[in-house]
Amino acid sequence: MKPLLLGIDALSYTSFMKCNPRFLLALFSSTFRGVVLNKKPQHPASSWMSVLEMQEVKGDSFFKDVETPTLIKETKAVAINIPITNPTYGEVSFEYNDSVSPQEEISKVAETILEELESRPVIASITVLDRMLHKSKENKCELYKQVDDVIRKIVNKADDFILFSPYGEPTSDRPDEHEDYGVYLSTVPRPNEHDTVKLHEIGVLFRRLVGQ
């Protein structure tokens, strides 16, 4: 199996106690972990582009007509549902709003990741938490359960992975306002033990993982 870079936009440690996502908590206890730091404004597109370009990228809207990002070129990875454009970029592409059901996105993304992972590195995103929690947090723990279940399915098949969120949960209905702290769980340790993980470092770590 090839390495996997999986982003779960808006996944937050602050909901781990409340929602008790069993598999994520098991990963938390058994893998390398860290905190992703990304201060406001945190738009999905600029946050993801910082990972894919391995340097800080600013912006407050989705990109139009993007060239193949550096990390994808250099690792020859397949991109799946990456929210740098709207609709999302890659093999699977959905509108970045609440029109797509959680189940529809989760099952299509998981299916494609599992198909592709056998032959090439995968860079994928599951956007459901970010898309839905900007509107309402009523079903948060139900969404966490669905995300937790699919992560179990995917990560159990991957030998090497970086699972991260580029920022925490939405703090308002604006697309660029989230908690500053995201999740980092991986088979590779964070760059500095006593420091947060920066977005561009995630791209560098994945490139190194593919090069091994």
Added chain:
Amino acid sequence: MSSDYDAELEKLLNKKLKQIINESKRMQEKHEEKELVAHLTSETFDDFIRSHKIAVVDFWAEWCAPCIILAPIIEELARDYPQVGFGKLNSDENPDIASRYGVMSLPTVIFFKDGEPVDEVLGAVPREELEVRLKQLIE
């Protein structure tokens, strides 16, 4: 019939007014949330623990994932026990205070009574574990 009434203008003004009210509500909520758990520094720490009969201080750091897990539990308790002073202190930025209380691992929650440390809990623990100690101190 002549009239100064302009329906379109009134609609725009109402929309703007709603926006201002919502923004003000949001700022107020953010302000209240910030105040719920005081962000302490080396300069404010001593005054804080002395000015509250019972104070609970969460020693944390940005890179510490269990600290981020614990943060909402501390906020919940602060909301439910307004008679207790809740604070958080960044150990990286205020190492003098952390070393004064022998904080070696994060998160560490220290309970103070009359300015003196009387109990502590290490790690990201469930709410109940903190609450049972808090209740003992209050009673």
